[in-house]
Amino acid sequence: MVDKLNDDIGEKKRLQLWEMMLKLRLVEKKAYDLFLQNLIKGTSHLALGQEAIAGAFGVALKQGDYTFCTYRGHAHTLARGSSIEGVLGELMGRQCGLMKGKGGSMHLTDVDKGVMGSYAIIGAHLTIANGTALASKYNKTNEVSVCFFGDGTTNIGAFHEALNMAKIWNLPIVFVCENNLYMEYTPIHEVTAVEHPAADRASAYDLDRVIVDGNDADEMLRIAEKAISKAREGKGPSLIEAKTYRHSGHSRADPGKYRPDEEVKDWMENKDPIKNYRAKLLDFNINEKIISEIEEKIKDQVEKATEISMASPIPEIKEIYTDVWANGGSEWHN
Amino acid sequence: MAQLTYRASVSLAIAQSMRKDQKVFFIGEDVGAAGGVFKATVGLLEEFGKERVMDAPISEQAILGAAMGAAMTGLRPIAEIMFSDFLAVCWDIVANQIAKTRYMSDGQINIPLVIRTANGGGSKFGAQHSQSLENWSMMIPGLKVVAPSCPSDVLGLMDSAVKDPDPVIFYEHKSLYAFKEEIEQTDISIPIGEANTLHEGKDITIIGLALMAQRAKEAALILKDKHDINAKVIDLRSLVPLDLQTIKKSVIETGHVLTVEENPRLCGWGAEISSLISEHCFKNLKGPVTRVTTPHVPLPSADILEDNTIPSVELIVNEVVKKLKENNYGNNNAIPWRNS
Numbered sequence: 001m002v003d004k005l006n007d008d009i010g011e012k013k014r015l016q017l018w019e020m021m022l023k024l025r026l027v028e029k030k031a032y033d034l035f036l037q038n039l040i041k042g043t044s045h046l047a048l049g050q051e052a053i054a055g056a057f058g059v060a061l062k063q064g065d066y067t068f069c070t071y072r073g074h075a076h077t078l079a080r081g082s083s084i085e086g087v088l089g090e091l092m093g094r095q096c097g098l099m100k101g102k103g104g105s106m107h108l109t110d111v112d113k114g115v116m117g118s119y120a121i122i123g124a125h126l127t128i129a130n131g132t133a134l135a136s137k138y139n140k141t142n143e144v145s146v147c148f149f150g151d152g153t154t155n156i157g158a159f160h161e162a163l164n165m166a167k168i169w170n171l172p173i174v175f176v177c178e179n180n181l182y183m184e185y186t187p188i189h190e191v192t193a194v195e196h197p198a199a200d201r202a203s204a205y206d207l208d209r210v211i212v213d214g215n216d217a218d219e220m221l222r223i224a225e226k227a228i229s230k231a232r233e234g235k236g237p238s239l240i241e242a243k244t245y246r247h248s249g250h251s252r253a254d255p256g257k258y259r260p261d262e263e264v265k266d267w268m269e270n271k272d273p274i275k276n277y278r279a280k281l282l283d284f285n286i287n288e289k290i291i292s293e294i295e296e297k298i299k300d301q302v303e304k305a306t307e308i309s310m311a312s313p314i315p316e317i318k319e320i321y322t323d324v325w326a327n328g329g330s331e332w333h334n
Numbered sequence: 335m336a337q338l339t340y341r342a343s344v345s346l347a348i349a350q351s352m353r354k355d356q357k358v359f360f361i362g363e364d365v366g367a368a369g370g371v372f373k374a375t376v377g378l379l380e381e382f383g384k385e386r387v388m389d390a391p392i393s394e395q396a397i398l399g400a401a402m403g404a405a406m407t408g409l410r411p412i413a414e415i416m417f418s419d420f421l422a423v424c425w426d427i428v429a430n431q432i433a434k435t436r437y438m439s440d441g442q443i444n445i446p447l448v449i450r451t452a453n454g455g456g457s458k459f460g461a462q463h464s465q466s467l468e469n470w471s472m473m474i475p476g477l478k479v480v481a482p483s484c485p486s487d488v489l490g491l492m493d494s495a496v497k498d499p500d501p502v503i504f505y506e507h508k509s510l511y512a513f514k515e516e517i518e519q520t521d522i523s524i525p526i527g528e529a530n531t532l533h534e535g536k537d538i539t540i541i542g543l544a545l546m547a548q549r550a551k552e553a554a555l556i557l558k559d560k561h562d563i564n565a566k567v568i569d570l571r572s573l574v575p576l577d578l579q580t581i582k583k584s585v586i587e588t589g590h591v592l593t594v595e596e597n598p599r600l601c602g603w604g605a606e607i608s609s610l611i612s613e614h615c616f617k618n619l620k621g622p623v624t625r626v627t628t629p630h631v632p633l634p635s636a637d638i639l640e641d642n643t644i645p646s647v648e649l650i651v652n653e654v655v656k657k658l659k660e661n662n663y664g665n666n667n668a669i670p671w672r673n674s
């Protein structure tokens with residue numbers, strides 16, 4: 001049984017984490033339904049199954065902190081408090097979208113919430129996240145920058161450039177590798193010289209080797225809080241490798257057939273972060289009624305946000321020509 | 335009144351911007367203690383210290399990424415890419431990230447940074463340390479492209495580039511670093527997007543940039559002295575934004591146009607200008623717009639080869655004389671890539 005007396009996390013934070021993860025799950029599921037209805041065009045990369053990582057950081061970060069994520073970034077954006085209709089609206093190309101349809105699924109950005117963008121070219125955002133961290137150091141303020149990326153990203157040069165720079169300049173940043181065992185379609189071990197794509201490279205940059213079960217929300221929260229405090233106290237960067245698994249294919253177009261059925265089944269049935277966390281909440285004697293009330297509340301929020309997004313107008317064509325430049329326009333000659 | 339080199343005006347321009355605005359910092363490889371491989375940043379570390387003048391590892395992506403991230407928070411970084419050729423190793427950060435993030439974010443993010451870089455040939459460095467790459471950045475929406483031709487323009491345009499709320503790529507020409515000018519006032523500002531007239535004339539409009547603008551000016555002096563041709567020389571100063579009005583005004587007067595570019599022929603900026611002129615001033619033209627470029631080859635290294643690749647003053651003079659005196663519009667230095 002769990003040791004309630006020595007519970008370092010506590011009921012309040014656990015329920016916060018539960019609500020957060022559930023929201024990420026239910027919005028992604030809704031996004032999937034909306035593709036099937038052809039209301040979302042283009043591509044989309046769902047983070048179903050990886051909610052504990054974005055969720056834990058969402059709980060651990062403060063307002064003013066900066067986050068950077070990848071094209072698989074709906075969850076990380078919502079985790080900072082962006083509105084559901086802002087995310088779904090963007091996916092559907094509506095005016096209520098976070099960027100009014102200018103960016104789409106792979107580029108969710110919400111600066112007011114510290115969501116400094118979602119990046120679709122592998123590796124780039126690790127270097128850019130160093131920049132917000134550098135700004136905090138330069139201005140002697142104490143925000144922390146957090147950068148999420150996949151296992152496949154550890155094999156591109158920008159990863160290595162960014163880690164080295166973060167270390168030599170002692171930047172207040174946390175790099176979070178979500179190792180979901182596959183790059184796009186290829187198992188990560190087939191294309192990587194080391195077993196643990198991020199953690200086994202840490203020593204090259206004089207960083208600690210940190211591996212965590214990314215589907216254990218409590219463990220994720222502990223690791224996130226520790227790395228964030230370290231950065232905030234001026235003690236420099238961290239690199240975390242969180243092991244996880246995506247429930248769906250790489251993107252909308254991918255049925256994920258390259259993964260063995262047994263493996264998928266094991267992760268879905270035995271290692272689902274949401275299912276397991278619900279059981280853990282009950283272990284901690286949290287009233288099931290409270291848990292279900294949160295479930296109902298989130299379901300309701302997602303339905304309402306979906307209605308708002310569907311009712312929101314599509315962008316005006318003149319938007320094509322706005323916001324290339326800071327003057328709001330796109331002119332390049334007089 | 336003091337004589338200032340283009341090289342010295344670079345470090346002075348950066349220093350002036352840093353003195354005026356605490357948000358400005360400078361980052362690059364070998365820029366601090368060493369003062370830059372072209373000695374164009376000497377003295378900055380001593381004046382501003384390590385917090386504001388940062389010697390970076392050989393990590394072009396990380397340098398520009400850090401500059402971009404810092405700019406996203408409102409700082410105003412100046413980042414150096416040692417040779418413009420090295421933009422190729424961080425082109426993702428330039429073309430995909432810095433250029434597009436404002437638009438993709440629906441204007442939530444501004445990126446007020448300057449990337450300064452040593453550009454152009456003349457040093458016999460061979461094909462990977464000599465290119466003129468302004469047109470690479472010109473074709474990406476979201477980047478401003480500046481290329482000063484003299485020390486006063488370095489001072490004035492750098493001031494504007496640092497203050498600009500949008501990303502600016504600032505191409506310094508290696509063969510101009512030793513160029514000297516008498517300068518009265520160093521703390522000046524020149525708006526980006528205003529071309530400069532280096533020589534007045536009503537017979538032909540010659541349009542150049544950076545070193546080629548200076549060569550066009552020298553050619554104009556010879557044309558006047560020896561051939562009785564009065565050429566108007568327009569130094570564009572920036573490709574984006576482009577001062578189309580100044581070009582149009584001159585073309586309406588002269589009816590003849592030659593662009594002088596240091597880049598290889600295909601898709602050089604002169605092609606875009608030529609197309610704009612035919613759209614906007616077709617009725618004023620007395621003959622086709624022609625272009626002087628380097629041939630469509632990588633730049634060779636040996637003296638005689640490089641000197642005969644990059645457009646020279648004589649080549650410009652000859653092209654103008656051919657056009658105006660012989661009615662010959664065939665371009666002699668750029669043929670081999672096309673079917674004859």
Ligand SMILES: Cc1ncc(C[n+]2csc(CCOP(=O)(O)OP(=O)(O)O)c2C)c(N)n1
Binds near residue numbers: 120122151152154
């Ligand atoms: C530079 C670059 N190369 C290739 C791609 C195509 N691509 C998109 S996602 C992806 C896989 C990335 O794998 P990983 O980092 O593990 O992230 P995951 O998708 O598993 O979250 C690839 C190869 C890209 N977007 N950018």
Ligand SMILES: [Mg+2]
Binds near residue numbers: 150151179180181182
């Ligand atoms: Mg992966």
